[in-house]
Amino acid sequence: MSSAQTADLTGTAQPLVRPRRARLRLPRTPSGVAGAVIVALMVVLAIIGPPIWGETAERIDASAILQGASSAHPLGTDNLGRDLLARMxxxxxxxxxxxxxxxxxxxxxxxxxxxxxxxxxxxxxxxxxxxxxxxxxxxxxxxxxxxxxxxxxxxxxxxxxxxxxxxxxxxxxxxxxxxxxxxxxxxxxxxxxxxxxxxxxxxxxxxxxxxxxxxxxxxxxxxxxxxxxxxxxxxxxxxxxxxxxxxLLFDGFSRIYVTPxxxxxxxxxxxxxxxxxxxxxxxxxxxxGRPAVRAEKPEAVGEEAASEPDPGAVLEVRELTVSFPGGVTPVRGLSLSVAPGEIVGIVGESGSGKSLTAAAIGGLVPHPGTVTHARLRLDGKDVAGMSGKELGTTLAMVFQDPMASLNPALKVGGQLAEVATVHLGAGRTEAHARAVDRLGHVHLPEPDKQARRHPHELSGGMRQRAVIAMGLMGEPKLIIADEPTTALDVTVQRQILRLLREVVDESGAAALFISHDIAVVGELCDRVVVMYAGRVVEELPVARLAVGAAHPYTRALIDSLPDMDTDRSRPLASIPGRQPAPSQVGTGCAFADRCELAAARCSAERPPLVVHGPAHQVACWEV
Structure with a gap:
């Protein structure tokens, strides 16, 4: 992942610098004009003053010592008879x-x-x-x-x-x-x-x-x-x-009462x-428009923590928890794995912990957040033992706002080349050539021309392709895409989704695709992980998503998507209520207050994630 590749971990940050630098114009106000005129006069005076009045300022006149204002000396003279106006x-x-x-x-x-x-x-x-x-x-x-x-x-x-x-x-x-x-x-x-x-x-x-x-x-x-x-x-x-x-003011102060x-x-x-x-x-x-102004690893507990690592998984996460001071825990005991060449989708409403899961895997949870896990392995190695450079080349991250992921002050090619320079030890020419090659690999037209442009000179889809190319500057084993199509129109969305599938198929890398749109996840991914209030409530193959989803929340998400057969005379389906805040999740099922199947046990006891079929797990007492 390049230095221009992280993005909004909470889904709320905006670019800190305007994407297009506006031309600076002096306001046509009296104070602005007056300031510009005065400064211009002072600069002109500094340029022409010594050549024009320098000789007069140094001329000593014994007959005109300590005089006051006169036609010959408008501001008087000093103790050597030198003209004070010229000296000023x-x-x-x-x-x-x-x-x-x-x-x-x-x-x-x-x-x-x-x-x-x-x-x-x-x-x-x-x-x-x-x-x-x-x-x-x-x-x-x-x-x-x-x-x-x-x-x-x-x-x-x-x-x-x-x-x-x-x-x-x-x-x-x-x-x-x-x-x-x-x-x-x-x-x-x-x-x-x-x-x-x-x-x-x-x-x-x-x-x-x-x-x-x-x-x-x-x-x-x-x-x-x-x-x-x-x-x-x-x-x-x-x-x-x-x-x-x-x-000059010091020299004349002693005479201020006589010749002010x-x-x-x-x-x-x-x-x-x-x-x-x-x-x-x-x-x-x-x-x-002036602007204003680590992960701890606990003792392994439980049957899952004690199990042997999966040697075939590119990413293996067990009991991942992200917490902040004040009892705020946006991610709670999450476990998942991704195999080579597989795209796993994480879906859920905003605030369900999807993006923070990605941030925790990449080591990007902001202070004072704390990340704990029983196991977090990437490409067969513990993430805690990987250096920043090693993690950066093994993991590529693509986020929803490419303008926030790219440094607006640098050209696109230079940002891509930085990865090759820092990690591969490439020279300047070699790094630039690789950057152009990667831009072409993601089907950007005229990649050499695009490499010489700043991010604001590219369209949204082109910027997102550039960010994907940035992740491919190394040889990533895992690609995390956090809602990479949210800000794009439908046509460009489909192009980006096809590109991600193409990249995974060609490179054999694993991918974690995060989205709130279950339809997009169903189109792109091989397997789906559904999160609610920081926990995984269901995991199933994408082929079973439409007809085999078992958790009430997953079914509600699917039912809320209109299709060509939806009765347009009826209101769109929605999920009543709202998701609890991370600090307000109780001991029972977090979805109980919004679930039609909820019983007394659901509010009192959290259901575990249990096997419901081949490659299918559900956390629900009523299924």
Missing amino acids: LVAGRFSLTLALISSLIGASVGVVLGALPSVLPRRGARFVTGLVNALVAFPGLLLAMFTAVVTGLGAKGAVLGIGVASAPAFARLTQTLAASVAGADYVSAARMLGVPRRWVLTRHVLPNIAEPLILNLTQSLGFALLGLAGMSFLGLGVQPPDFDWGR EVALGPALAVALAGIGFNLLGDALAKAA
Whole structure:
């Protein structure tokens, strides 16, 4: 399974990044326009200021020392007779350059700190998170002053100080954004595959949060300008003979009561530039729509747990249970096996535990979920003893939303090639060639062209084919398809179902097909496992599904499907009531409240899964 291949384990997650990147447009609001104009003027000033007024700014005039405003010197002169207006215009380049450097320092440090928790082990993530929280709580100006004093007075110390002071804000924003992306399907898969953490960070996390970080960088420039000016005004920043707006303000402050205009110019420049960058950053943020913000193995018990492993099964699961704090147990004592070349369907209503079963097999149950089992073997090996890379190549997973399974920031071919690069040790050219070959194997037209496209450039059916191709980059022994046709139209659904059957027949792999549509399961699968409230209530060959289903719930599912012979004058058949929540399943049969055959025993005692015929098991007291 590739790093872009996991998907929604609960059936509710949505893509964290818009599938098609909208072109960023500045809102036509007074504040947005004003911010853009001010920033543009400041950039122009930084470019043309030193060449035009540089000589005037450095010219010493002993006859014009410490003058106030005049026609020759609109903002007065300093203690060497130099024109303050010219010096203010020239200082724009130095001030903006220092602000940009300090913002980049703060962004670099902050982004690294904020992104680390999403790829570090839990202890390391907690340490980094605590460090970020402590830095955020520390006053920024004091942090900047402390850094400047330690590193030395002057422009270098001031830049480092403001950079360090702005890093916590970047870290907090990055941490919030990365936390949401870190839960995305492709990131979970990358971890399971054993993709190096630096790759997870640089290829899967950061590219998908870059936009809001860049927008925040624009706003941080305003903060940096004000901060640097404040440092220079306090004498901790730029030192003579260099000068920035803050230094000019410092030099003129002693005369503010006599000739206030000498301090007016640099103060106005600092305020105007800060306001401009903040307005522009706010406008860009609004335009972009900034986003907000293991398995334990218990002692083997019971006759089934003590039995010998099935050597002929690709997947063997015994007494699988998935639980969460608070008594929530979505999967309860599930057992099943899948043979080579066999497709086993798991069917049931939403919330019956189908997807979490797949997640538990793949090791993708989210924290703080706990997985326990008497046996969980894949291709003859205990899953608990398999490395992430081994599990990733033995198991392929295809989920219902291919857009959530594919990293929107990477091209399709690159995502497929990652599997060959990480697991097969293939070179870049070889990995790309294999990716194109796999895309062609799933009947994508012009596979080389499709490999160079981003996921949003493909149709839904093409994306689903690409995800299946991703699973075939290795040599999977088991393919888990979790409702892979739900979001597709009927024609494309049939194509995908045929492709899955073709892949299983050609490769000899086993497949676990999960769906809420019992008709689709009946068309594709060899055997059907029916789940209700986290438990298996019936297992039977698909050939007996229509006429031999014994459990009342299975029959109700079949009866609720209309066909060409359905009387359209009557209401569609439905199952009364609702499935109990995972935390509300009692000791008896969970279906008892909705079952017409239920007796007193059904509510008091849970029926075991017993043999009802060849390859047929049912959990019902009344059958």
